[in-house]
Amino acid sequence: MRHRDVWNMLYEFARDELDVERKKQVEQHLAGCDRCFAELQVLKEGMRLVRPRRRKPSQEHSEMYWRNFAFRVEQRARASGARRPLRNRFWQDAEWFFLIRRPYTIAFAASITIIVMAGILWYGRVLPTLKESDIQPTGVPVQEVNQELSDYFHKSKILLVGISNISVPEGQRVDLTVERQAARALIRQARYLDQRQIDERAQYLVRALEKILIELANMEDEADLPDIEIVRAGIYQENMLFRIRVAESTYKESLPNGVPQMKTNHQ
């Protein structure tokens, strides 16, 4: 058992929450490892000092306060709900106007119909006919989505390879500002892709990748080796680099020229 694995279990060990087998493994390791044993003592001391609150903050308020709490929430919800329809007030006024001015309504409806018909005719002439196979159920061309997926996996691969290869001397910190910015941009792109009805396998991979990117984005600007190790562990555990490479080549092959074109970030 590695020290890091033991350290990750020390909290549950100290609280006696491990199952019998793992508890035995940790005990065996601790019996022969002074470093981990000392770490356990430090952690126990921390747990003793940061004991859960004896008196919960909610107990500072009277029963009357809590009896009225739900009522206050409802009032606030109603108030915020009441503000929302104001946005639709324009439509309410418009509806009322059309209701009382019938001739204008008919004239307005006729002109809208003419505009729409003209638009349809023009649109039909300008756009080339798309094959049925090029269209997803949502109306988004398959190639466009594949292009975006390929682009997303390509960028993610570059970032994760960079993180995997980064070398940090023991006890020093490295600046990860650029990596964090890139991770944030990719998270935004992942969320955008998630709404585009991509296939189930790609969706699963995008979501698994998003977790790692969130960890990276949440790191401090300057990170030390253990911080980076957390992200690396996520990459290795999920076998992420291999999966991304496979996905990238799959979507790249489906493109006509086989080369992904870099796109700007989706805000």
Add this chain to the structure above:
Amino acid sequence: MSAVRERQLVLRSKEGDREAFRELVKFHMRQVYDLAYGFVNDHDDAEDVAQEVFVKVFHSIRSFRQEAEFSTWLYRIVTNTSLDRLKQRKRKMKRQVSLGESESMELATNPGPIENLDYSVHIERALHELPTLQRAVVILRHIDGLPTRTVSEILKCSEGTVKTHLHRGLKKMRTLLQDLYEE
């Protein structure tokens, strides 16, 4: 409240049943308040956050897909809303400082000499010395006693990350609190 009962209440709330929603609020309000307080460390802010959380739930419960537990979803909203509040507070403080009101800033961040404060106040202050994710993990896992898996679902990170941050957070808290405890 049993899981089945909670599920029923969520379903009824989704259909617009106010009575069911009220019952959900009554059941979770204290936990939501305690959790929010752990983050914002102020009763007024905790009340405001708790109310805001339930308002958000009220408006978005229809989009809750019941893939996760309702409480996990709720705690995620509490965590996000509390962190947003802390960001707002930080921005406000910066503005105050830039306007030259350094005195009010000092009052807010330095409540008084250590010996005049209750031990729990020191814990709250030490908690706020931790980085955001570490603080969230210590509050949810150690102080509120939620299982590691639930915490990882709330914070959308792996269980390994939760364990690592908990370990580090408690060690840092020990360093911060040890001197005081020895006294």
